[in-house]
Amino acid sequence: KERELNYPVVATDFVLMEDGTGIVHMAPAYGEVDYQAGGDNDLDFVHVVDLQGKMMGSYPFAGKFVKEADPLILDDLKSRGLLFRSEKIRHTYPFCWRCEAPLLYYAKQTWYIKTTAVKESLIAGNKEINWYPEHIKYGRFGDWLENNVDWAFSRERYWGTPLNIWRCESCSKYDCVGSVEELENKSGFTGLREPLDLHRPFVDELTFDCPQCGAKMRRVPEVIDCWFDSGAMPVAQWHYPFDAESKTMLNDGRFPADYICEAVDQTRGWFYSLHA
Ligand SMILES: [Zn+2]
Ligand SMILES: [Zn+2]
Numbered sequence: 261k262e263r264e265l266n267y268p269v270v271a272t273d274f275v276l277m278e279d280g281t282g283i284v285h286m287a288p289a290y291g292e293v294d295y296q297a298g299g300d301n302d303l304d305f306v307h308v309v310d311l312q313g314k315m316m317g318s319y320p321f322a323g324k325f326v327k328e329a330d331p332l333i334l335d336d337l338k339s340r341g342l343l344f345r346s347e348k349i350r351h352t353y354p355f356c357w358r359c360e361a362p363l364l365y366y367a368k369q370t371w372y373i374k375t376t377a378v379k380e381s382l383i384a385g386n387k388e389i390n391w392y393p394e395h396i397k398y399g400r401f402g403d404w405l406e407n408n409v410d411w412a413f414s415r416e417r418y419w420g421t422p423l424n425i426w427r428c429e430s431c432s433k434y435d436c437v438g439s440v441e442e443l444e445n446k447s448g449f450t451g452l453r454e455p456l457d458l459h460r461p462f463v464d465e466l467t468f469d470c471p472q473c474g475a476k477m478r479r480v481p482e483v484i485d486c487w488f489d490s491g492a493m494p495v496a497q498w499h500y501p502f503d504a505e506s507k508t509m510l511n512d513g514r515f516p517a518d519y520i521c522e523a524v525d526q527t528r529g530w531f532y533s534l535h536a
Contacts, residue, residue, distance in 0.1 A: 270301040289367045305367075313364055327362055371414035371423060371482060375536050380410045382536060391533075401527045411536065413485040422463045422485030439502065447471070474518030491533025493517065 274293045288298025288305050298305060308316055315322050321332040333426070337343040354363040382405045391397040394408050414423055416436070426435045437443050440456065450468030453462060460483070468477050494517045499507035509515055522530055 265306065266302045268301070268303070269299065269495055270302075270303070272297045291365045294366055309364065309366070311366070311368075326364065360446075370412050371480075372424075373411040373413050373536075375411045376408055378536070379405070383410065385535060396524070396527060400524070401531065404532065411485075413488055414482035416481070417483055418460055420486060421459055421489050422458065423480055423482040423484050425480050426468070426477040427480050428470035428473060428475055428477050431470060431473040433470055433472045433477075435471075435477060441469070448476075475489055485533075487529050487533040490530045491536065493534065 269283075270286075273283055286294040286303065287299055288295050288303050289307050289329075290309070297303070309326055310316050313325050315324050316327060317330045320336060321329040324332065324387035334343065334346050335466075338346075354365075355361065356363055371390060383402075386397065386405055389397065391401070424437050426437060427433070437446075440458070443449060443466060444452070446468035449466070453465070453466055457463075463478055464481075466479065469475070470477050494515050495501075495506075495509070498509050498514065500506040500509050517534065520531070520534065
């Protein structure tokens with residue numbers, strides 16, 4: 261469905277006067293600064309491209325891949341006397357590293373851990389870490405903590421630790437399941453096969469009844485950022501909180517980890533997820 265949109269002109273600070281006209285078009289659904297400016301200025305948020313990168317709507321170029329639609333959009337503008345000038349400009353662009361397909365930035369919903377809620381304790385905890393080399397502490401790692409943003413921790417891939425959230429097919433109620441035992445005790449639980457394997461595809465067969473409406477609860481399709489697994493090392497190696505000997509681990513000296521050694525790129529990978 262199409263609706264009336266607004267086309268306001270807004271002032272922002274990310275457009276430079278050095279290049280071009282100093283005016284850029286904005287598409288809040290297709291770029292980070294555009295998205296932020298859209299939120300700040302209450303711009304319409306509209307998707308005109310689907311997840312396959314094809315134009316939606318009832319335009320003459322609907323159904324075309326965006327790059328194939330480009331010349332058709334220009335033709336359309338020209339035929340309606342709306343085109344001022346058209347030219348090719350060389351600039352950087354993201355491509356798939358495997359198949360070299362051009363990629364699009366695309367705003368969509370995802371799962372986050374609200375790390376900003378514990379930002380102060382992340383910063384305080386960093387003061388107790390001995391960093392070698394020392395400049396990482398308030399440099400690369402400290403800066404990262406100071407500029408903390410919520411952790412987008414779900415991934416749309418097949419392999420990985422499955423995100424342990426089930427969603428009702430009918431009323432959309434969510435349930436975050438914390439153990440196999442909890443799952444097995446759900447009313448209407450079914451789909452378990454021996455030997456137990458909690459990865460895809462097996463985990464996606466595990467369903468139970470929605471406590472709210474009785475319809476089927478299914479796992480959401482996402483898996484978890486692999487750095488979440490890495491960061492769980494201190495507790496996961498003791499199978500906390502499930503094994504009897506693991507119960508006291510948070511207070512008996514086994515937590516946090518004493519020592520880790522890695523390359524500097526891990527400040528934003530393993531070091532961070534371990535710390536968070
Ligand atoms: Zn590809
Ligand atoms: Zn329900």
